[in-house]
Amino acid sequence: MKSSAMRDLMALTERPDVISLAGGLPDTSTFPPDSYASLMGTVAARSCARALQYGPTEGLVAVKRCITQVMAAEDMHVENAEILVTTGGQQVIDLVCKTLLDPGDIVITEAPTYPGAVPTFCAYQADVVQITMDRDGMVIDELERKLAELEQAGRKPKFIYTVPNFHNPAGVTMSLERREALVRIATQREILILEDNPYGLLRYEGEPLPTLYSLDNEFVIYASTFSKILSPGVRLGWTVAPAPVLAKMNIGKQSSDLCSSSVSQYFVEAYFDSGPWEDYVRSLIEIYRKRRDVMLDALAENLPREARWTHPQGGLFLWVTLPDYIDTTDLLARALQEHVAFVPGRAAYLDGRGGSEMRLNFSGVDEDQIREGVRRIGEVIREQVAMYGTLTGIAPSAPLGARLTGSGTSAKRAKGPTPDPQPAAPDAELAKVLQMPRKRAG
Numbered sequence: 546m547k548s549s550a551m552r553d554l555m556a557l558t559e560r561p562d563v564i565s566l567a568g569g570l571p572d573t574s575t576f577p578p579d580s581y582a583s584l585m586g587t588v589a590a591r592s593c594a595r596a597l598q599y600g601p602t603e604g605l606v607a608v609k610r611c612i613t614q615v616m617a618a619e620d621m622h623v624e625n626a627e628i629l630v631t632t633g634g635q636q637v638i639d640l641v642c643k644t645l646l647d648p649g650d651i652v653i654t655e656a657p658t659y660p661g662a663v664p665t666f667c668a669y670q671a672d673v674v675q676i677t678m679d680r681d682g683m684v685i686d687e688l689e690r691k692l693a694e695l696e697q698a699g700r701k702p703k704f705i706y707t708v709p710n711f712h713n714p715a716g717v718t719m720s721l722e723r724r725e726a727l728v729r730i731a732t733q734r735e736i737l738i739l740e741d742n743p744y745g746l747l748r749y750e751g752e753p754l755p756t757l758y759s760l761d762n763e764f765v766i767y768a769s770t771f772s773k774i775l776s777p778g779v780r781l782g783w784t785v786a787p788a789p790v791l792a793k794m795n796i797g798k799q800s801s802d803l804c805s806s807s808v809s810q811y812f813v814e815a816y817f818d819s820g821p822w823e824d825y826v827r828s829l830i831e832i833y834r835k836r837r838d839v840m841l842d843a844l845a846e847n848l849p850r851e852a853r854w855t856h857p858q859g860g861l862f863l864w865v866t867l868p869d870y871i872d873t874t875d876l877l878a879r880a881l882q883e884h885v886a887f888v889p890g891r892a893a894y895l896d897g898r899g900g901s902e903m904r905l906n907f908s909g910v911d912e913d914q915i916r917e918g919v920r921r922i923g924e925v926i927r928e929q930v931a932m933y934g935t936l937t938g939i940a941p942s943a944p945l946g947a948r949l950t951g952s953g954t955s956a957k958r959a960k961g962p963t964p965d966p967q968p969a970a971p972d973a974e975l976a977k978v979l980q981m982p983r984k985r986a987g
Contacts, residue, residue: 546668549661554886564895564918565887569713570909573771575657575832587815588808595649596811598802603795604630604783607814610785615774619745621759621767627785629795632805634743634770634782636798638662641704641739641766642669643797644790651695651702655683657864657893657902659713659741662706666895673895674702680855682719683707685726688825692734704737704766709757711744711860714904716891718858721754728757731764737790739766743773743782746826748859766790771813773861774826779809810944825833833861833908839915840907847923849930863907866901871929873903885921 554567589597609625614621639660646652648670654662656675667674674695676688688705702763707727709719719727731738740757758767762785770782770985786794798804816822837857844854845864867873873889880886890902907915927943 547664549664563884564914565886566905566918567888586813588811591812596808600807602799602804603811608810611817623785629784630805631782633780634768637784638665639766640794640797644793645703646671653702653705660892676812680717682723685723705738708741711857714862714864716855716857728761737764741768743770744860744878751858780948814974836907839912843916843919847919862904869901870933872900879925883921885918
């Protein structure tokens with residue numbers, strides 16, 4: 546077992562002096578306190594004894610009805626009996642691994658992949674094969690080549706894990722063409738897909754795309770959660786899977802926690818009964834869209850020209866790639882001295898890649914904190930770039946935002962990730978040697 550980089554950083558969210566761009570935090574301050582009090586009062590008046598009691602492992606029928614509404618919003622239509630209620634979406638990943646994996650079994654993921662899944666795959670001793678991503682998601686040609694190599698070696702993956710919508714951590718969305726190709730490959734080769742879709746309803750631009758489950762559910766295990774559209778504190782997620790797999794996952798859940806919180810399930814029921822749940826989601830979309838735009842502008846203003854980042858159409862994250870001479874694990878230690886945090890890229894890989902990459906979250910803090918947090922990150926990056934320039938004689942370039950004219954930093958947003966950088970010409974004035982402190986004798 547290994548620790549999760551995100552959970553290690555979670556304690557920072559308790560410190561008021563730290564701007565955390567690290568966690569995948571929805572903004573729970575947007576939920577009205579009076580609504581929370583009213584809903585809990587409804588639970589107490591209507592279902593107190595049952596809410597305080599154990600419930601069925603597979604979940605209450607009342608909350609399954611709420612889940613079917615959420616899935617229908619993305620054009621998926623399921624029956625209550627097809628749903629297993631879980632303690633967050635994270636438990637779905639764990640139960641799939643518990644159900645399907647023996648030590649050494651192959652799991653295929655994107656590269657990078659959800660950092661919270663990495664410790665789970667490691668705990669079950671999976672042999673994880675990561676497939677490169679680009680702006681359209683998992684590269685299917687590479688996937689097919691890898692599957693052919695594995696087949697030649699007499700090995701078959703147990704499942705393919707993917708986050709097709711607003712990927713965590715990369716922020717990209719899998720194209721329709723690749724979704725169809727992935728489902729076709731899974732069907733032809735009889736390989737299960739674990740589709741993790743916590744962010745699908747948080748779309749800020751563009752047209753919705755069908756889920757993998759809606760394209761062909763025969764080989765798809767679907768996972769989602771109330772964490773991003775209601776509250777992570779209720780700790781409720783769900784899965785829909787082929788019947789034999791779901792039955793085994795139910796047994797696995799029995800040994801994990803007996804059942805998910807009855808209090809939380811009755812709270813969700815009361816929430817859905819209180820009015821259109823979509824209204825709150827729409828309010829989150831407006832807030833998060835503005836914060837995404839603020840972060841994109843701040844990155845253009847503060848990061849060097851050599852940096853690149855994704856332009857997410859939804860979700861909670863974007864992915865930054867820095868010059869390869871900057872190690873974001875070391876950079877995090879320096880950033881924490883400036884009271885700002887992010888997730889270093891290596892947390893999203895299992896093979897040592899990602900050293901110059903990092904994940905930034907824009908949903909959990911307000912716009913002023915985003916600007917200040919990115920400014921602080923930009924300062925420590927400029928220190929690294931300046932040191933590199935001193936050692937190599939290559940002049941550091943100014944941030945993109947400092948060179949844009951006419952349309953301001955919004956021009957960066959319109960074009961997406963920055964293009965590949967061109968080497969800067971050496972500049973003698975910018976390459977003077979820094980005098981380092983001398984070591985004491987002895």
